[in-house]
Amino acid sequence: MSEFTLWDIVYNLLLAARWTVLLSLTAFVLGGLVGLLLLMVRTAGNPWGIRLVRGYVELFQGTPLLMQLFIVFFGLPLIGIDVSPWIAATLGLTLFTSAFLTEIWRGCVESVGKGQWEASASLGMNFTQQMRYIVLPQALRIAVPPTVGFSVQVVKGTAVASIIGFVELTKAGTMITNATYAPFTVYGCVAVMYFLICYPLSLFARHLEGKFRHVAR
């Protein structure tokens, strides 16, 4: 018990925090790609596509992230696909992230005036061109602040990956607590580290909100 100094605790937590950051980035990038794809399906206007994406969003927003991770982590091995905690966490968080980002971005796309679509259609643009040249450039500017804001949710979501045994910040905290019997200090440090990752993102999102406010109008 005595061989752990506060520095040892912090140092080991910092090592684990790298995995929190890496998992967050991976989930955010992959989730963003899947989300973009779903957004395309959704805005293309095929009724089945719309229904499918709506169901997808409802499913992943209406169920706990933990359940999604459990199904991937405990379920897939049953059908012969072995998944490591890293793969399961990445997969689960990607699904979760994509559902939320699709919904956030849909709002942004819809806030681009209908006249913009009609005008570009009257210029003979097809859907891809309309998206690429007219709608996305405008929607993107509106989308930046809420997207940065949502990244905080992704970082916090990675904490749940500790439950399926992925050693990131929270899991490391539990392991160190078991070794040191100093839960107050350890979880306090863990919380501070999450805060140090998330708070700058929150501030940045708020800053962007102020900056883009006049653009959105």
Place this chain on the structure above:
Amino acid sequence: MAYKFDFGAIVPHWQLLFDGVILTTELTVIGAVVGVGLGIMGAWARASRAPVISQIVGVYVELIRNTPFLVQLFFIFFGLPALGVKLTEFQAAVLAMIVNLGAYSTEIIRAGILAIPQGQIEAAQSLAMNRVQIFRYVVILPALKKIWPALSSQIVIVMLGSSVCSQIAAEELTFGANYIQALNFRAFEVYFVVTGLYLVMSILLRMGLKVLGNFLFERRRHV
């Protein structure tokens, strides 16, 4: 490899899942009611321009909003006993949910309060209402009405987030699911069923909150 689904394996354990649903519901109801109450007080404190209180509430809001719920739960359940505060699993889970929702709803409700036209408050002042009366009769209901959808989503998020309370052995729905999974290794079936239960619960909760919103905000219009 072909996997044979056997949902029958869940049936003998239905009681566990039923108890889990009940406990999750209890956690959610208490967490939502007290959490939103805390949020209303927090929002009032932040809007009241009493600098010290406003700043304390601000720190609380930012701390909670920028750390994971799971860590807050662990801190409360494992960390607080070091200060002599010993809580049962249920108490810790409920407290974590209240503290968490309190912070989010403070921000949400504050946005609603800021959206109340200043003229309304000035009109109330000219009727010689005091601050409590103004808040009670003029500010809070229209403010809540404006942000009710956002608040409802946040309550649903907190309900879903309660699934991690299984980690401190609070015997809610996820705990029941894990227990059954450990008994018969029917992971797919158990987690599919429980995911479905959560989905139904979140849909019902959203509908319930909508009805509650109508009851709170629409009925009074005619009075």
